[in-house]
Amino acid sequence: MTETSRPVELPTRHVTCCIVGGGPAGLVLGYLLARSGVDIAVLEKHGDFLRDFRGDTIHPSTLKALDELGLADELLQLPHEKTRQVAGSVNGETVVMADFSRLNAKYKFIAFMPQWDLLNFLMRKAQAFPSFQMLMKTEATDLITGAKGIEGVRATSPDGEIEIRADLVVACDGRHSRLRDLAGFVPRTLGAPMDVLWFKIGRDEGDDDEPLGRMSAGRILVAINRGTVWQCGYVIAKGAFEELRKGSLDDFRAAIVDMAPGFAGRIHDIASWDDLKLLTVAVDRLALWHRPGLLCIGDAAHAMSPIGGIGINLAIQDAIATANLLTDNLRGRRITDSDLAQVQRRREWPARITQWVQVTIQNHIIAPVLGARSATRPPWILRHLQSIPLLRTLPARFVAIGVRPEHVATKQMPPVH
Template sequence: MSDKTTCAVVGGGPAGLFLGLMLARAGIDVTVLEKHADFLRDFRGDTVHPITMRLLDELGLFERFDELPHSKVETGQFDVGGRLVTLVDFRRLRQPHPYVAMVPQWDLLDLIADAAKAEPTFTLRMQTEVTGLLRDGSRVTGVRYTGPDGPGELRSDLVVGCDGRTSAVRRDAALPIDEFPVPFDVCWFRLPHDRDGQYSLIPRTRPGRALIMIPREGYFQIAYLIPKGSYAQLCERGLDAFHRELAEMIPEASPDTITSWDDVKVLDVRLDRLRRWHTEGVLCIGDAAHAMSPVGGVGINLAIADAVAAASILAQPLRNGQLTNKHLEAVRRRRIVPTVVTQTVQRVLHRRVLDSVLQGGVVQPPAALLKLVDRLPQVTAVPAYIVGVGVLPQHAPGFARR
């Protein structure tokens, strides 16, 4: 089986679906290929940031988004000697929605996919896994895939890799990459809760341990940070020791419901960045171009902003059949500064905070910072802006607005 589209988008995550929606609204024939049968993935983050909600406003989708069950996070607080100190305050942002919305990412993706399906030039193919790139000489001309009806080929003027940190597109395109050390992996698991708990951007920590607790309907989704490569040692200590650790850190939950290590999924956390995001006929964005640490929950911001930039720059040349490498490089140029700045901040936090915690240390905010926050609470808007808006935020192009 072989067919044709103007733009083949590989991966139905935030970057892929937002890009597909915006290009389709520009009248471009776009096909998104997603290897899974649905968007239900526990290890997806649930944070929808102020800048993403502003984008939903611009796309005419915020009212539908606001109808989804969600909770709001307005501050990030740190426990200092039994006193909760606000270090991050989204309420101080000059944004139409000054908070972080906690919405399961699959609900957001379903919303964007439904909106895109209303566009006559949009196609979403589920259960369709891209296995490689098609080439004509040095130029990429489409993708090979395996779908419900077997293997096939999809020819396209452009392939956009939005397939995450294990991207098949960037691997087959052999794009050069820089990798940075990360001191931790993440164990993901569910715990039923006995009483409500509050999400916080600031992890709960104990010497040698850290976790982030995401409240969902009827359970908590837990991101449990462990030293890099230490999962085998965690298992050797046994489930009883694991239960005791969790009970100490999460008194709201019932850790005994973890009856096997099969209930725990381990994610190899990566932090990397492509030196070049494109080659002829192919472009990578989002985690496929720059895998982000989960610190701050900002990966979705970067991925969606990449999609907005790509749609803004590429729509006209795709529509006119005049796409060149200069257009593809322009996407990287627009997005490289926020990518580098964000990853640099994450690397500093890895070294200064998480590495110390996971090595058994206890981290407290510097006394000078606490005094500054007490005297000038408005400074809490600075980290709120970095997390909730980011560097060089993007606006939806005019053709995509409703």
């Protein structure tokens, strides 16, 4: 960390809140605070949001929050696919895992939209507020400490090194958060038995619409309808990719076709191993999310398993709770560590319960399937979902609405001078 008394004077900006990371958590928080007149800067190390195979799901709880901001209808004008049910095939037996159409909610579907479209949309909307600054290609490299605790960040930018001084720094810099490391926070790892290989297969007009999940001994394949392509996730045992790569790509293609015969004609869309993107699954969380002047939210505070595709939504719910709890004190420039503790108190519980459910699914469904050498019956949890349809609303609710959905409680206000 950098002490305040450095001999070299760097160009310095002053804001009330410096948000590091322009992902879902950072941009929603930036939008909400700027809307309430808090002077903020969002730092994003990349020059754009065009990263493939990021989370692309927008869940009903997020749509509801965007609706509360008057943004949902406009967002849903952008190209997206709607998923109303998640079904799968276990050793040829079809099981419905979640049925969103039965939910008591305004939006009864998951919208699949490229994450860059969502982020560009949020940034564009936030730029309408005078107290919003977006600093692209600007990477936070160090924390600035002073008498009050964390007092800002040092960053590299297109104009060279800069300092951004702030009453509060919010680390929204994702699952490999540098700020969290610089603050000395070490996440507790909860473990995951699997990694996921993401790839795309062309989708023909007339192919099935619904997402396709297939489980058979030792293998799990998920294919999501993304219009012209199927976005596929092939679940492998943790750390198995290196070994897989040593084998033949044709064997890998054959394994996919064996699970999804409909892909046979398009399987050479996987032209090389480079067409597979490895997601190293991590489930972890911090014991403490804050220290004076610094708060971690989203993946920086709790990396989620991909099960249920709820990472984005949890990150957004964290951002809404942060804005609800901190806006007044940020406007009054009197933010304290106990204000930050309130955010952790509100959001840690949903993160813990969600991770507990994900780890239970990992251990009781995913790991047994990956470890199986011959065909087995669907795991008992899935069999119960089939015999008692009402039970399907539970996973649907868990995925779509989450444990503690947040509602926007802040208002649009003029900037504080």
